[in-house]
Amino acid sequence: MVIRSNSVALTLLILVCAIWGVGFVVTEHALGKLSTQALNALRFAIAALSLVPLWLSLRHREPIPDCPRLVRGSLSLGFLLFIAFYAQTEGLRFTSVSNAGFITGMLVPLVPLLSWLAFRHKITKAGWIAVCLSTAGLYGLTGGANTALNKGDILVLIGAIAFASHIVLTGHYAQKLPIISLSILQMLAVSIYSLLASWLFDHDPSKTLFSLNPEHWLQLLSPDIIGAFLWMGLLSTAFGFWVQTSCQKTLEAHKVALVFALEPIFAHVAGAIWLDERLGLMGWFGAAAIIAGMLVAELGDRKSATLHPVDLAAAPDPMAEPLESNQPRQ
Template sequence: MTIRSSRTALFLLLLVSFVWGAEFVLIDMAVAIMPTHSFNTFRFLIAALSLLPLLWIAKEQIRSSQFWKLLGAGLLLGFLLFIGFYTQTEGLRYTSVSNAGFITGLNVPLVPVIGYLLFRKQVGKHVWLGILAASLGLYLLTMGGDLELNQGDLLVLTCAFAFAAHIVLTGRFVNDLPVVTLSIIQLTAVAIYSTLAAWLSPEPAFYYPEATPTSWLEQLNQPIVIWALLIAGLFGTAYAYWAQSACQTILEPHKVALVFATEPVFAHVTAWIFLDEHLGPQGFVGAGLIICGMLLSELGDRRKKPHMEPLEHSTSVN
């Protein structure tokens, strides 16, 4: 399926953002039953398998010279996704859905920072102002008067860094590698990494130590787990990665990031409706600053096109 209308592309990406925001509630309830590594194993296995028909439709050709680069890129990107989704999903056990949504959104202003550190991609003052606003918002949202983050907030903050690095590196790989094949490899890699992590963990794979022992079949008999896996696997993972790749063929990156900046808003709205979570006045100010930081970093002076060069080829540090 080829996206030809920018309006259609924006709608599809807004749907992705809505799914990502809304699924926080489902995943929050599911990981209270099924441990994180096992949940992510099933989620990404479903996502990888659901993309196989698209691979047949796309009829991508893989040159022999691309094989090892394709495999290496898929394993690396998959590892970043594994870290990101593990810390995000595990973090939901210890922090609120609203906090998790807004902290995850910090990956938007983090992208230019990591892009500069890795590839010397220059950024303007508006980006640094956005980062400052988002950092202040993070403080107000999560710490208040205490100079510490709780365990869940720290885990989700790690997730934001992993997602930002994934976005930056994906931009380097998709130019000369088949997109659908790369997506399937990285999603399969996450399923494999999660399986290994569940197997190596000293804790039981399918139940928490304090809970009654259960098998994976019993876990999958839980309706909330089934719905969370299907929605997160099919829509929040497989559909989301296809839509992002397809829509970026006609939309500029700043427009894509701007749409994705609505994800934490959807996360908070669904948490408010289904879990009765409330941010409070200070939390709303913090969340607003994070959104302002996202917008500043993406909607600043776009007239100056950035120059990007690999770190190993740079001759000076600006």
């Protein structure tokens, strides 16, 4: 199915931003039943499987892969994604959904900064302004000088840095590798890394996938937990991927980027509705500064707008031209 209407494309993109924003609340709910590692192992297994039909329908359009490079790239990118999702998901145990959404949004201005540090790619004036705005936003969102960063905020910030690093490295690998195959394999890598980490480090087996307690598995098979994993695996990843790639055929990149800046706002709204979270005056200042930083980073140079990388895991339009390594995919 091809989306040809601009209004339909914009509506679907806003819907996907809402799905991603509510996904923070969904993840926090599922954390009550599983450890962070076990949750991510199951989530990414579902996400990988959900992209197999897409791979089957488009595999004839992908280039023949360099298998050793594909494996290396998948393992490397999967490891960064494993660190990113562990830090973000574990951080949700200690900080609010609103803070997690806005701090994760900092990955947008972090991408050009890390690209400059890693590959000496030029960072524009808009990029430096975005970094300053986001830093000021983090200061305000976490309470300013009177309040230190809590454990959750630090973990989510580490996650944002890992997500940004993942985008930069994806630009390095995605130029010569089949994108959908790379996406599926790195998702499988995340699932395997998480399962291994759960086996090694989770001391409470009742919150893992290794539990032999029938009551634990009955809880995981409850409608709300099944719904949470379908939301994270199918809606956030598979549906989000399809909408984003389809809409990029219709809308200019900067318009797509502008819509995706709504995601942390949806995360805050979801936190306010379901978890009764509220931002104070400093928090609103911080949130506004981070969103301003995202928009400056995305719209400062419309030829290389940055799109959302978190749940799509390096899966841009398979028919599009390869991205330059200093232009994050999506």
